[in-house]
Amino acid sequence: MISLNQYRGISLCLLATAFLVACTNGQQFWGSTTAREIEQVKSRSVPSDGLLLRESEPVRDASSVRAKWEVQTTSGNRAYFQWLKNQLGPQYHVTSETTTAMTLVKGIEGDAYTVTIQGSGAPAHAVLEAQFVAAPD
Secondary structure, eight states, X not given: OOOHHHHHHHHHHHHHHHHHHHHHHHHHHHTSHHHHHHHHHHHXXXXXXXXXXXXXXXXXXXXXXXXXXXXXXXXXXXXXXHHHHHHHTTTSEEEEEOSSEEEEEEEETTEXXXXXXXXXXXXXXXXXXXXXXXXXX
8 A cells, every 4th residue: 555655755756747748848849949040049139239129929820930029220221231241241142132122041950040130111229020030941
């Protein structure tokens, strides 16, 4: 027969195991290379004179991972785009650039990380929306 102390010990072990499994499954994405890349790009996209206004948690679907955030900067689009190229280069290369939008891509192991920045066109104090997409290349 199991004593009360042994029953408590077994119950505690089972509870700890269930907790560990639940935490590990939740961290499969958040501890992933993609999640780290999103956080790194996000932090590198906010200049010292800027602010991170909004951000959404990354969303995963069957074929991609997407994240969005907004940055406010005291400079205009052109100056911000040039600054961002220096921040993300040489890993990311520009594939498209206009006066209000820029797309940068980084290829990694058959996947592509794409960062699209959409600006307001304001000459100063611009608010820019960034979208990060990780998808098969």
